[in-house]
Amino acid sequence: MKNKKITRKISQGVYALTTNGGGCIVDAVSQISTGNNPLIAVSVMKDNYTNELLKKNNKFALSVLDRNVDPKIITTFGTKSSRDIDKYENVETEDIEEIKVIKDSIGYMVLEKIDSIDNDTHTLFIGKLVEADIYKEEKPMTYEYYQENKDDYIKVTTEKNKTAWVCTICGYVYYGEELPEDFKCPICGVDRSLFKKADH
Numbered sequence: 001m002k003n004k005k006i007t008r009k010i011s012q013g014v015y016a017l018t019t020n021g022g023g024c025i026v027d028a029v030s031q032i033s034t035g036n037n038p039l040i041a042v043s044v045m046k047d048n049y050t051n052e053l054l055k056k057n058n059k060f061a062l063s064v065l066d067r068n069v070d071p072k073i074i075t076t077f078g079t080k081s082s083r084d085i086d087k088y089e090n091v092e093t094e095d096i097e098e099i100k101v102i103k104d105s106i107g108y109m110v111l112e113k114i115d116s117i118d119n120d121t122h123t124l125f126i127g128k129l130v131e132a133d134i135y136k137e138e139k140p141m142t143y144e145y146y147q148e149n150k151d152d153y154i155k156v157t158t159e160k161n162k163t164a165w166v167c168t169i170c171g172y173v174y175y176g177e178e179l180p181e182d183f184k185c186p187i188c189g190v191d192r193s194l195f196k197k198a199d200h
């Protein structure tokens with residue numbers, strides 16, 4: 001391939017995906033049909049706990065994040081696993097169609113899962129829009145904007161006296177002298193080359 005980075009020029013946004021039991025931050029979201037109940041596809045990494053939840057649940061929601069979103073939402077949903085914490089404990093949500101949507105957002109889409117397609121690393125979940133609303137008129141955050149400004153959103157704090165490696169994409173922290181040879185970020189899936197040693 002001459003330059004795979006052209007794929008980064010596909011415009012994507014930043015969304016909080018929520019479902020019963022957890023959720024995560026996603027960028028690969030696309031509307032794939034029109035009509036009263038359009039279909040929307042979202043890709044979720046297989047290693048992500050939210051993927052497991054989506055296999056069991058038949059409904060999920062996408063909250064559209066704006067540039068002024070509270071960074072707490074990004075770090076809670078983007079850099080931690082629902083295996084370890086209750087993501088809804090410190091985030092204000094509203095129950096819509098039995099799904100918790102994020103209040104600090106431009107608005108939400110509640111989707112009924114109708115299909116899913118597995119590939120090696122990700123599952124593409126396809127949902128039918130069943131409820132939606134706009135909370136405020138703001139510019140949605142793009143994935144490009146997030147990447148350029150992520151230091152403002154991800155304020156990573158690491159434990160002192162421990163060697164820490166921080167994922168430069170999502171802020172996940174790994175503790176240990178060296179990253180294992182075949183290490184992949186358990187949250188966003190990137191390989192060890194995108195981790196940086198934290199300086200205290």
Ligand code: FE
Nearest residue numbers: 167170185188
């Ligand atoms: Fe990561």
